[in-house]
Amino acid sequence: LKFIKVNNPDEGSENLFNFIKEALEKNELHVIGLATGGTMIPVYKKWVESDLDFSDVTTFNLDEYVGISDDNPNGYAYFMNEHLFSKKKFKKVNTLNGLAENLEEECQRFEDLLLANPLDIQILGVGENGHIAFNEPGTPFDSVTHVAKLTPSTLEVNSRFFKPGEQVPNTALTMGITSILRAKKIVLLAFGEKKRAALTKLAEGKVDTDWPITKLLEHDDVTIITDLDI
Ligand code: F6R
Numbered sequence: 467l468k469f470i471k472v473n474n475p476d477e478g479s480e481n482l483f484n485f486i487k488e489a490l491e492k493n494e495l496h497v498i499g500l501a502t503g504g505t506m507i508p509v510y511k512k513w514v515e516s517d518l519d520f521s522d523v524t525t526f527n528l529d530e531y532v533g534i535s536d537d538n539p540n541g542y543a544y545f546m547n548e549h550l551f552s553k554k555k556f557k558k559v560n561t562l563n564g565l566a567e568n569l570e571e572e573c574q575r576f577e578d579l580l581l582a583n584p585l586d587i588q589i590l591g592v593g594e595n596g597h598i599a600f601n602e603p604g605t606p607f608d609s610v611t612h613v614a615k616l617t618p619s620t621l622e623v624n625s626r627f628f629k630p631g632e633q634v635p636n637t638a639l640t641m642g643i644t645s646i647l648r649a650k651k652i653v654l655l656a657f658g659e660k661k662r663a664a665l666t667k668l669a670e671g672k673v674d675t676d677w678p679i680t681k682l683l684e685h686d687d688v689t690i691i692t693d694l695d696i
Contacts, residue, residue: 467668467682468689469696475657478691479508482589482653485689487518489587497524499588499646500550501599502542505655506591510549520556524583526576528590528599529640530562532569532613540628562611562639569613573639577611580645588649592656595619596664596677600640603676609642643681651687654679662694669696 472478489495500506513520527546534541539548543561551559560579566572590598597603600614614637616624621634628634646652656665667677668690674680682688 469669470689470691471695472691472693474693475505475508475655478655478657478693479512481691482509482655483512483516483518485653486513486587487516490518490520490523495523495586497526497583497585499526499528499585499590499641499649500546501528501589501591502545503591505657506589507549509589509655514550514553518554520554522557524558525556525560526580526583526585526641527559527561528646529614529638530564531635532564532637532639533635534564540632540634564635564639569639573611573613576639576641577645580611580641580648585649587651587653588646590646590652590654592654592661592664592679593620594623594660594664596667596679598643598646598654598678598682600638601643601646601678603678605643605675605678607643607673607675607681610645611639611641614638614640643678647681647685651689652682652685653689653691654682656690656692656694658693661692662696665690665692665694665696 472481530542536543562576563572595603602617616636625634664679668679673683
């Protein structure tokens with residue numbers, strides 16, 4: 467596990483930018499796993515404003531709410547279009563369809579695609595409760611892409627993106643912990659005091675299903691970019 471301490475999210479995004487740029491230059495980046503959320507906004511802004519060429523890169527997004535359509539601003543497909551996909555050309559973009567009639571089949575479709583297109587780099591954020599993607603505390607470590615129930619704490623935290631009175635969906639589709647851990651390299655970004663508990667658990671060095679992030683301890687190429695002193 468490698469910790470990179472930065473002064474602020476902007477510097478962290480710059481750091482990740484250089485990492486991605488180098489991987490592209492070395493021809494080591496063909497498939498990338500992407501996250502959504504507040505942490506990722508300055509990251510994608512940097513990519514969009516740059517001349518990075520992703521035309522030979524396939525993407526997989528970590529997760530999507532169930533029951534939210536592509537044109538709903540609260541959905542993750544919408545987020546990705548708005549911040550990245552409408553502005554940069556990729557070879558192929560893969561997202562989970564939260565409106566699929568058969569959600570189990572949709573998860574299997576996605577997992578099969580992941581197996582056929584191994585991730586070179588997976589980018590992650592982390593929830594205040596230590597979730598990665600929508601793998602909430604208690605999720606079995608051997609999980610692959612699946613239908614997930616969101617915890618009350620995640621619903622509360624994520625409600626900030628929804629308008630007053632709008633219901634946050636309590637179900638999502640998400641890559642599993644095992645799907646994520648298959649990536650060759652993982653880079654996790656965590657900024658601000660609210661992420662301290664999760665990073666502290668990670669730094670303690672004990673793998674614990676109550677803190678999904680701790681499973682990263684068993685991966686041999688993980689970089690944590692953070693503005694926290696841990
Ligand atoms: C989003 C995702 C989530 C977020 C996490 C942190 O695709 O997988 O695990 O990375 O909830 O969200 P922010 O960045 O909004 O603090």
